[in-house]
Amino acid sequence: MTSPAAIPAENVGIKTKHTKARHHPVVRITHWVSALALVIMAGSGLRIFNASPAFARKGEHVWFWPWEGTPVPDYLTFGAWLGGARHWHFAMMWLLVANGLVYIGFLFLHGEWRTLRPVRGDIRDAIEMAKFYLHLRPVHPHQGKHNALQKITYVVMILCGIMAVTTGIAIWKPVSLGWLTNLMGGYALARWWHFLAMLILALLTFAHVIMVFAVDPYAIRAMTTGGYDEDRSSPEARNARPFEHLLPAHPEQSAAPESVK
Amino acid sequence: MSSPEKQLRMVKRADIVVEKAVEQLRASGQLERRDFLRLGTAALGSVLLSACNSQGPKWADRWLKTAEKNNEKVERWLFSHTHINKGSPNAYVAGSKFPSYFISDTVPMWDYAKSPWTLEIGGAVKNPMRLNMTELMSVRSKRQRVDHFCVEGWTAVAILTGAPMSEIARIVQPTSDAQYVDFVSFDKGYHESWDIESALHPQTMIAYAKEDVLLSPAYGAPARVHSPVKLGYKNTKYLTQIMFMPKRNGGYWSDIGYEWYGGT
Numbered sequence: 001m002t003s004p005a006a007i008p009a010e011n012v013g014i015k016t017k018h019t020k021a022r023h024h025p026v027v028r029i030t031h032w033v034s035a036l037a038l039v040i041m042a043g044s045g046l047r048i049f050n051a052s053p054a055f056a057r058k059g060e061h062v063w064f065w066p067w068e069g070t071p072v073p074d075y076l077t078f079g080a081w082l083g084g085a086r087h088w089h090f091a092m093m094w095l096l097v098a099n100g101l102v103y104i105g106f107l108f109l110h111g112e113w114r115t116l117r118p119v120r121g122d123i124r125d126a127i128e129m130a131k132f133y134l135h136l137r138p139v140h141p142h143q144g145k146h147n148a149l150q151k152i153t154y155v156v157m158i159l160c161g162i163m164a165v166t167t168g169i170a171i172w173k174p175v176s177l178g179w180l181t182n183l184m185g186g187y188a189l190a191r192w193w194h195f196l197a198m199l200i201l202a203l204l205t206f207a208h209v210i211m212v213f214a215v216d217p218y219a220i221r222a223m224t225t226g227g228y229d230e231d232r233s234s235p236e237a238r239n240a241r242p243f244e245h246l247l248p249a250h251p252e253q254s255a256a257p258e259s260v261k
Numbered sequence: 262m263s264s265p266e267k268q269l270r271m272v273k274r275a276d277i278v279v280e281k282a283v284e285q286l287r288a289s290g291q292l293e294r295r296d297f298l299r300l301g302t303a304a305l306g307s308v309l310l311s312a313c314n315s316q317g318p319k320w321a322d323r324w325l326k327t328a329e330k331n332n333e334k335v336e337r338w339l340f341s342h343t344h345i346n347k348g349s350p351n352a353y354v355a356g357s358k359f360p361s362y363f364i365s366d367t368v369p370m371w372d373y374a375k376s377p378w379t380l381e382i383g384g385a386v387k388n389p390m391r392l393n394m395t396e397l398m399s400v401r402s403k404r405q406r407v408d409h410f411c412v413e414g415w416t417a418v419a420i421l422t423g424a425p426m427s428e429i430a431r432i433v434q435p436t437s438d439a440q441y442v443d444f445v446s447f448d449k450g451y452h453e454s455w456d457i458e459s460a461l462h463p464q465t466m467i468a469y470a471k472e473d474v475l476l477s478p479a480y481g482a483p484a485r486v487h488s489p490v491k492l493g494y495k496n497t498k499y500l501t502q503i504m505f506m507p508k509r510n511g512g513y514w515s516d517i518g519y520e521w522y523g524g525t
Contacts, residue, residue: 051413057349058417059358082413083518088321090520091328174410175346175490175525176339186349187408187416 021226022145024110030103031223034161037096038205040088041164042198043078047085050077055192064192093168100161115145116155122148133241140236147235157204164197214242333522340524342462346489348406348418355417356472359409361479364513368478369448369499378483380467384443384504387434394469394483400424400432403466404473410525411493412514421487423468427461429503438507444486445502453495453512457505459524462490467500492523 023031050071056062079085107113125148131137141147146154170181170190184190212219216235222228231237232248239245363369371378380397383389392400404422411417426442435457442460445452459465465488469476476482481498488496494514504510515521 048414052411052415054415057352057355058360058415059353059355081518083514083520086412086520087325087329087518090332091325094328173336173339173525174408176336176341176344178344178346182350186352187410188349188352191414 022222022228022230023226024106024112025226026102026106026110027112028223028226030099030106033095033099034103035205037092037099038201040078040092041096042202043076044085044088044092045194045198046072047077047079048082048089049195050074051082055188055195057188060188062188062192090172093165096161097165100165104158116151116158118151118155122151124148126152135241140239143236153204153208157201157208160197160201160204164194164201167191167194167197170194211242215240217246218248329520329522333520336522336524337456337458340458340490342458344490346407346464346525348408348489349416352408352418354406354420354472355409359417359419359471359480360411360415361481363448363479363498364451365449369446370478371447371483371499378501380484380500380503382429382433382503382505384506385436385439386505387436388432390433397424397467397469397484400428405464405466407464407487407489409487409493409496410489412519412523419487420472421466421468422470422473423466423484423487425463426465426467426486426488427463429467430461433505435505439505441506441509443502443504443506443510443512444497444500445504446497446499447501448499451497451499451513452502452510453497453515453523454506454510454521455491455495456509456522459488459490462488464488464490467503490525492525494519495523 021028053071054062054068055065056068062068077085079088107116125141125143128137128141129147129149132140166180167184167190169177170184171187171194174181174187174190181187181190184193216233218228218233228234229248238248377393380392381389382392401424402422403425404420406418406420409417409419440457441454442457443452443454465486467484468481468487469484471480476485481500484500485498486496486500495512509521511521515523
């Protein structure tokens with residue numbers, strides 16, 4: 001049952017006409033293009049990694065990676081062989097970069113960056129969100145377009161994307177752009193940063209996909225056709241925790257006083 | 262066996278047969294929706310499989326080729342003789358940990374009993390010549406501590422001594438139509454051709470010593486190409502021939518499907 005306390009009284013029964021989609025078409029298109037590009041970049045990257053699954057220079061050791069010499073399972077890779085994976089990696093990188101530039105450019109030109117800008121209180125809000133998910137707090141914290149956990153995730157993902165591209169350029173052209181490679185501590189370390197950026201991106205993407213299905217499946221529609229009823233479907237309106245309250249809040253079901261209807 | 266086109270035709274024909282059979286079954290009421298879906302999935306799977314070669318769908322091949330060609334343009338634009346690799350600072354010289362490989366079944370070794378080793382330098386040059394080891398060593402040599410970048414992703418630092426290609430070019434005088442250089446070996450015909458800009462980079466050399474010791478057979482004795490500006494596989498070992506050419510000539514790994522440019 002939906003907890004009546006979950007629905008802010010002022011929202012109950014008020015129908016707002018939504019003329020604007022939750023996400024601008026540019027955001028929707030770049031979202032799916034980067035999903036495709038990232039999957040292929042990660043898969044082909046892991047196939048390249050498997051050709052030499054270690055980070056140390058020959059004759060040296062590293063302390064930060066305990067699985068030196070262990071390849072990743074084949075089913076996580078793409079491109080079939082080292083040469084094929086390299087062709088995919090070095091072709092798809094252009095799509096990833098172009099798409100990323102369009103997205104980041106849009107964020108700034110359209111003012112959308114305001115919904116992601118880290119502000120004071122984000123950490124506190126993130127802790128509140130986590131408390132809510134852990135049932136340590138009954139009511140969904142008030143939020144803007146995204147909750148604080150989402151905001152932090154998306155900002156870190158953008159930063160990791162930028163890091164993946166710059167470290168990638170550094171290991172693509174370690175002599176022609178040697179200054180960039182040296183900035184990252186040399187080729188072997190740059191390769192590690194590149195791997196780390198992928199790892200964080202992959203983990204956050206995984207968490208993101210899980211949370212979409214577990215908390216806000218309505219986001220799939222918002223990210224494809226654009227439709228989204230903020231007052232009924234948003235996790236805040238539904239007071240939704242992972243795997244809980246997946247149905248939109250129905251004003252009829254709520255115990256809101258007659259006068260509000 | 263059969264050409265890809267023929268394979269595709271066969272798959273298409275098979276699909277038509279499956280489709281007709283399914284249609285008949287459905288018309289006779291023997292087929293439930295569930296079976297139809299299952300059959301459909303199987304048919305779709307066969308089409309997808311046949312459209313894929315080892316590294317992805319066929320339609321992607323052209324796109325990947327275009328990307329490779331354009332990447333080469335970008336890489337050649339970024340390339341400069343002033344970009345010098347100093348070998349990662351604070352890194353250990355790999356020494357005997359430096360991996361070695363060859364494509365013959367056993368370590369290729371020059372048979373000195375049959376004939377003395379010589380290095381033939383020819384093609385589009387004014388002064389073609391054939392150098393023996395003593396003559397190669399008399400070319401003003403260079404000793405450099407550099408990174409070796411393998412296509413697989415590992416690197417190793419090595420100290421190499423040899424005759425810079427720029428010195429050799431000064432002696433043999435390439436003609437103006439020499440745009441590429443082919444480095445040929447006695448390792449089962451292994452060779453790789455380079456763009457002349459990379460071949461004449463100040464750090465590209467015909468190396469005969471590693472860490473001040475003459476190259477051992479595992480590392481490409483008696484002489485090999487080495488440069489930090491190209492990935493390992495472009496650096497022909499067991500060198501016998503340097504040919505200046507107006508056109509590129511592929512290479513052992515390039516022909517297998519790795520990028521021809523292979524620059525760093």
